[in-house]
Amino acid sequence: MNFHYPNGKKFSPIASSAGKKPSGKKVSYSNRGMTLEEDINETNQYYLANGIAVIHKKPTPVQIVDVHYPQRSAAVIKEAYFKQPSTTDYNGLYKGRYIDFEAKETRNKTSFPLQNLHAHQITHMQQVDEQDGIAFILIRFASTEEIFFMKFNELYKYWERMEQGGRKSITKEEIEKDGVKLALGLYPRIDYLKTVQSLYY
Numbered sequence: 001m002n003f004h005y006p007n008g009k010k011f012s013p014i015a016s017s018a019g020k021k022p023s024g025k026k027v028s029y030s031n032r033g034m035t036l037e038e039d040i041n042e043t044n045q046y047y048l049a050n051g052i053a054v055i056h057k058k059p060t061p062v063q064i065v066d067v068h069y070p071q072r073s074a075a076v077i078k079e080a081y082f083k084q085p086s087t088t089d090y091n092g093l094y095k096g097r098y099i100d101f102e103a104k105e106t107r108n109k110t111s112f113p114l115q116n117l118h119a120h121q122i123t124h125m126q127q128v129d130e131q132d133g134i135a136f137i138l139i140r141f142a143s144t145e146e147i148f149f150m151k152f153n154e155l156y157k158y159w160e161r162m163e164q165g166g167r168k169s170i171t172k173e174e175i176e177k178d179g180v181k182l183a184l185g186l187y188p189r190i191d192y193l194k195t196v197q198s199l200y201y
Helices: 036-049 119-130 152-163 172-178 192-200
Strands: 002-004 054-057 062-071 074-082 090-094 097-106 111-113 134-141 146-151 169-171 180-182
Touching: 036 054, 036 090, 036 097, 036 134, 036 192, 097 111, 097 119, 097 192, 111 172, 119 134, 119 152, 134 152, 134 192, 146 152, 146 172, 146 192, 169 172, 180 192
Parallel strands: 002 074, 097 134
Antiparallel strands: 054 090, 062 074, 090 097, 111 169, 134 146, 146 180
16 A cells, blocks of 8 residues: 655655664663654553543544455555644643644754744644643654753744744754753653643643
């Protein structure tokens, strides 16, 4: 079956870190070779199981373009396209308030490129913020495995700077100044709600 991204490129399962077999290298217990998405999903499962919050990853919409019917009772999808999500990665409820956030990883060591975000995602988070919801972004620097929490209003000032002709990224120093560095734990893996609690309640 062929899957395509919104830009038309084919999806390759080999390139997906989630499907990689473990190499012979020794992985430190601190990272366990997990991606940001896997860490957040595991954290959300912990929150749900312990009655702390109900937060889920939104499924990526798929447009099916070619289906074969080898049998009357069975359908085989031969070709499909990942549609560009219209909102953010995660949403849910925590202590009666709506939570909505995006999670991004970058291999850049000194800054976070704003091209990793889309204008419609910024618009969506702005709408959530205006309705007194909790909107933010989690940024992971892959080279150092550091994760930062940044409130939407802090993110937005850098987005506006770019739109006014300024730099097209947020420096790591700016993220350290205006964001909150999150510590990696075991249960939960990334306790981002601890930061939500301190900033919004």
